[in-house]
Amino acid sequence: MDAFFASVEQLDNPELRGKPVAVGGSGERHVVAAASYEARKYGVRSAMPSVTAKKLCPGLIFVRHRFERYHEISDKIFEIFKEYTDIVEPLSIDEAFLDVTSDKKSIGSATLIAKEIRNEIRKRTGLTASAGISVNKFLAKIASDIKKPDGLFLIPPEEAEKFIEELPVEKFYGIGRVTAEKMHKIGIHKGADLKSLDLAALIRNFGKTGKFYYDIVRGIDDRPVETESERKSIGTEITYEKDLVTNFEIIAELYKVEKELMKRLEHEGTTGRTITVKIKFSDFRQITRSRTFPKYIRDFECLHHGVTELRKSLDLEGERIRLLGVSVSNLESENDEERQLRLFEE
Numbered sequence: 001m002d003a004f005f006a007s008v009e010q011l012d013n014p015e016l017r018g019k020p021v022a023v024g025g026s027g028e029r030h031v032v033a034a035a036s037y038e039a040r041k042y043g044v045r046s047a048m049p050s051v052t053a054k055k056l057c058p059g060l061i062f063v064r065h066r067f068e069r070y071h072e073i074s075d076k077i078f079e080i081f082k083e084y085t086d087i088v089e090p091l092s093i094d095e096a097f098l099d100v101t102s103d104k105k106s107i108g109s110a111t112l113i114a115k116e117i118r119n120e121i122r123k124r125t126g127l128t129a130s131a132g133i134s135v136n137k138f139l140a141k142i143a144s145d146i147k148k149p150d151g152l153f154l155i156p157p158e159e160a161e162k163f164i165e166e167l168p169v170e171k172f173y174g175i176g177r178v179t180a181e182k183m184h185k186i187g188i189h190k191g192a193d194l195k196s197l198d199l200a201a202l203i204r205n206f207g208k209t210g211k212f213y214y215d216i217v218r219g220i221d222d223r224p225v226e227t228e229s230e231r232k233s234i235g236t237e238i239t240y241e242k243d244l245v246t247n248f249e250i251i252a253e254l255y256k257v258e259k260e261l262m263k264r265l266e267h268e269g270t271t272g273r274t275i276t277v278k279i280k281f282s283d284f285r286q287i288t289r290s291r292t293f294p295k296y297i298r299d300f301e302c303l304h305h306g307v308t309e310l311r312k313s314l315d316l317e318g319e320r321i322r323l324l325g326v327s328v329s330n331l332e333s334e335n336d337e338e339r340q341l342r343l344f345e346e
Contacts, residue, residue: 027241235327
């Protein structure tokens with residue numbers, strides 16, 4: 001999806017359309033969760049400190065996130081995907097790989113399927129989406145970014161090698177900013193430069209990941225589209241503009257975090273047995289405390305009780321806290337056997 005969170009806010013609030021919008025808080029300690037394309041023209045990007053974003057774009061409009069709304073639209077989008085293929089691998093709330101080898105509508109063309117899906121997303125949600133089409137996940141992911149926003153790009157097999165050789169390494173899926181800078185220092189700027197190194201040299205410079213780079217620069221990516229991806233935890237956290245300094249503030253704010261987490265668990269139809277509390281102090285020290293319970297967390301009272309026990313085990317007297325987070329792991333589906341057995345416990 002194109003600037004998903006920000007686009008949803010512009011969809012729901014016509015006054016924001018055509019204006020630079022950032023989803024997130026505007027305080028000194030907040031970061032941008034998503035930026036509209038109008039904001040990106042000024043250099044505003046996700047994960048950027050909000051104070052930096054405001055300097056780049058003085059007219060930037062900040063809006064608070066609404067995760068329930070984003071999940072609601074995401075569900076509609078994934079329902080559309082499933083109309084065309086059952087082989088869907090979510091990458092995030094707004095992005096997925098689709099294997100259309102099994103073409104449920106017998107369209108016969110990956111490009112035509114992508115066009116139809118984009119049209120259906122626009123028709124049913126009012127949002128735009130971009131798509132990349134190619135022979136494997138690596139190439140399809142790169143292709144999806146080429147014509148953003150509201151675009152479609154195809155990398156056919158016969159053009160893949162030349163395309164990769166001419167591609168700047170910072171555009172490679174799987175090569176981040178730090179790795180790209182390291183590559184630049186040793187003379188690797190484009191795919192052709194990366195391809196000139198043998199496997200031993202890549203492993204020597206980049207460790208085990210060197211094998212991955214060796215393959216992808218040759219267009220080799222045999223990873224299947226996986227429909228089952230096990231989620232390990234669900235959590236939520238808040239960074240505060242002003243430090244929390246009193247016990248009352250900590251209890252009150254943890255309660256809010258717990259409420260938000262419970263909503264997410266219920267939305268995902270998931271529960272778990274391990275609760276983890278995360279605390280970051282004003283000097284950036286960070287601690288986590290976890291406890292695994294014998295039974296799954298089935299309601300807010302169970303979650304609140306577990307978090308309270310963990311909080312009481314910590315000595316927070318005199319500390320200044322800038323972040324609180326709570327997560328649940330050891331997840332199980334609502335439909336799993338342990339949940340069904342509950343019918344007989346009562």
